[in-house]
Amino acid sequence: MSTQNIHGRTLEEWMNLHPALARIVKAKEVVWLNPKYQSLTENAGQRPFSLEDINKAAARLRRFQPLIAELFPETTADDGLIESSIIQVPNMQSALSQTYNTEMPGKLWLKADHDLPIAGSIKARGGVYEVLKFAEQLAGENGMLNGNMDYRRLASADARRLFSQYGVAVGSTGNLGLSIGIMGAKLGFRAEVHMSSDAKEWKKEKLRSVGATVVEYDEDFSQAVAEGRKAAEEDPHVHFVDDEWSRDLFMGYAVSALRIKRQLERAHIQVDREHPLLVYLPCGVGGGPGGVTFGLKQVFGDAVHCFFVEPTESPAMFLGLLTGMHEKVAVDDFGLSNRTAADGLAVGRPSGMVGKIIETMVSGVYTVDDGHLYQLLQQLWDTESIYLEPSALAGFPGPFNLLGTAAGQTYCEHQGIDERTLQKATHLLWGTGGSMVPDDVKRADYEMAKPK
Numbered sequence: 001m002s003t004q005n006i007h008g009r010t011l012e013e014w015m016n017l018h019p020a021l022a023r024i025v026k027a028k029e030v031v032w033l034n035p036k037y038q039s040l041t042e043n044a045g046q047r048p049f050s051l052e053d054i055n056k057a058a059a060r061l062r063r064f065q066p067l068i069a070e071l072f073p074e075t076t077a078d079d080g081l082i083e084s085s086i087i088q089v090p091n092m093q094s095a096l097s098q099t100y101n102t103e104m105p106g107k108l109w110l111k112a113d114h115d116l117p118i119a120g121s122i123k124a125r126g127g128v129y130e131v132l133k134f135a136e137q138l139a140g141e142n143g144m145l146n147g148n149m150d151y152r153r154l155a156s157a158d159a160r161r162l163f164s165q166y167g168v169a170v171g172s173t174g175n176l177g178l179s180i181g182i183m184g185a186k187l188g189f190r191a192e193v194h195m196s197s198d199a200k201e202w203k204k205e206k207l208r209s210v211g212a213t214v215v216e217y218d219e220d221f222s223q224a225v226a227e228g229r230k231a232a233e234e235d236p237h238v239h240f241v242d243d244e245w246s247r248d249l250f251m252g253y254a255v256s257a258l259r260i261k262r263q264l265e266r267a268h269i270q271v272d273r274e275h276p277l278l279v280y281l282p283c284g285v286g287g288g289p290g291g292v293t294f295g296l297k298q299v300f301g302d303a304v305h306c307f308f309v310e311p312t313e314s315p316a317m318f319l320g321l322l323t324g325m326h327e328k329v330a331v332d333d334f335g336l337s338n339r340t341a342a343d344g345l346a347v348g349r350p351s352g353m354v355g356k357i358i359e360t361m362v363s364g365v366y367t368v369d370d371g372h373l374y375q376l377l378q379q380l381w382d383t384e385s386i387y388l389e390p391s392a393l394a395g396f397p398g399p400f401n402l403l404g405t406a407a408g409q410t411y412c413e414h415q416g417i418d419e420r421t422l423q424k425a426t427h428l429l430w431g432t433g434g435s436m437v438p439d440d441v442k443r444a445d446y447e448m449a450k451p452k
Contacts, residue, residue: 006333007325014334018322024367025334027312031366031407034321038360040301048357049251051298057129057251058258064132067151068118071186075117082124084112086263086428091383092396099379100400106278106425107269108399111260114388114434119179121344121392121433122253122288127179127241129252131168134239135187138162160188167192167238171225173284174203175344175433180241181212192238194228196221198339198346202438220338221285222330222349243285244327244351253291257299264426272303275424276417280398282391282432283308283365284347286317290354292430297361305415307402308365309394311340311373318365320350326359327352341370341448342391344433364411366401368394378449387442388434395429 006014015021023030065080075082086109093108116124139145139154142162153159167190170180177193184191191212195204197219204214215231217224225244232240243249264271271277277300281289286308293306310318313336320326330349331338338348376393380386402408403422412418417425437445 007323007329011334014323020322021334024312024315024318024322025336027336027369029312029367029369029372031364031401031405032318032322033364033407033411034359034362036321036360037363040297040361047294049247049254049294053251054254054258054295054298058255060133060136061129061252061255064136064151067154070152070155072118082117082128083259084114084116084431086110086260086267087112087384087386089380089384089386089429092380095379095383096396096400100397100404102400102404104399104403104427105419105422106399106427108427108429110386111428111430114386114392114431116435119175119182120436121175121178122292122430123175123179123433125256126246126249126252126287126291127170127176128183129255130241130246130248131180131183131187131189133248134166134168135163135189138166154187163188164190165237166190167232167235168241169228169232169238170194170241171221171228171243172196172199173221173224173343173346174199176241176243177207177212177214178203178436181207182210185211190238192228192231194224194231196224196346198343200343200441202441206436221347243287244349245353246287247353249287250291250294250354250357253288254295254298256292257295260296260428261299269426270424271300271426273416274421275303275426276415276421277304277426277428278399278402279304279306279428279430280395281306281308281430282342282345282394283310283317284314284345284391285349286320286351286354286358288432289317289430290351290358293358293361302415305363305411305417306361307363307398309398310365310367311342311345311391311394312367312369313337313340314342314346314348315365315367316347317350317355318367320352320355321359321362321365324359326350326355342373342394344389344391345394364407366398368397372397374445374449377445381446386431387437387445388431389437390445392430392432392434395431398429399427 069080113122168184
């Protein structure tokens with residue numbers, strides 16, 4: 001057993017405190033219940049945001065819809081609304097029940113954020129929102145917006161001249177960079193994306209094709225963020241989108257809860273304590289799943305249960321929540337490589353802001369290895385003809401981790417979720433990205449699941 005000092009304790013001491021670490025440090029899949037989980041009533045006084053804040057963010061996005069429809073023709077059918085559908089996937093549900101040898105009660109749905117317009121991933125929510133808010137601020141300060149003015153004027157030559165004097169920058173493994181780079185460049189900002197070593201080449205090429213500058217690093221996500229933040233601090237005309245600490249990103253993601261509520265109502269899906277909503281969210285640095293979780297808890301209260309999922313080699317948020325150290329802990333502290341095919345989740349250190357906000361809201365965390373992700377990718381294509389990039393498949397084992405493990409069954413027991421209730425449950429898998437992936441990459445991903 002290693003005697004290495006890890007934040008004041010040996011590995012053996014850490015594992016005695018947190019038995020789940022015995023599997024985590026070996027990069028084995030594990031399911032963990034959050035001992036700090038509380039009902040919404042219990043943690044009411046700990047919320048830094050409110051439902052009113054989410055509604056304000058939603059109102060801002062509505063003001064921008066005419067502009068978005070003008071700039072991005074693919075959104076005109078929805079009047080500039082950046083939203084994805086929810087899709088029932090019964091064939092995949094049957095296939096997974098056979099794979100895990102556990103019949104899954106309730107209905108399995110996919111939140112199709114892989115198909116979001118503009119950036120093709122969940123990052124189109126937070127990233128686009130933050131760029132738009134920055135544009136609104138600059139336009140207001142320079143007399144281009146006031147009262148009930150039409151936001152389409154932000155596509156004018158005058159607006160582009162104004163925005164060209166400013167930059168937007170971000171550190172990213174890929175998908176957040178796409179949303180910032182595409183929207184920033186479209187408005188006329190100087191867009192600069194600092195990309196980590198695990199970022200896919202096609203994402204870099206896409207960014208360059210829209211006029212964004214890509215700065216590449218040999219290090220991981222945390223280093224790309226740190227270098228991007230440092231570069232932006234040296235130029236007062238550059239707005240840095242900080243994936244680790246941004247309140248605006250968080251609120252952009254949280255708006256999705258209001259949209260989900262309407263979609264479930266239109267699908268005649270009831271959500272209450274007798275009809276629980278179980279949501280499975282792939283997690284990288286934590287902003288996307290954290291914002292979604294916060295929003296869902298404000299909308300549905302204790303009727304919604306949110307689980308995060310991370311790669312076995314990159315369980316950054318898992319370690320932050322497990323140890324209570326949040327951003328002070330990193331995966332390499334525990335000997336993990338942070339190397340994974342799930343590039344959108346390849347994060348070595350979690351967001352301290354997000355971890356502290358949701359540490360009593362998230363129901364639990366589980367991990368999944370790369371081979372498992374590729375098998376799920378192939379199954380989803382074979383059963384439903386839907387492609388998701390590897391990181392977006394991470395949620396799919398969630399219902400079976402809940403039903404087929406002692407930890408999951410204990411959670412259900414504690415929350416009053418019995419067999420009768422599960423028959424009326426809705427399982428929602430968040431499909432975080434995939435529609436922009438080139439066809440040759442899709443084919444290669446599919447082939448990865450085949451026996452070698």
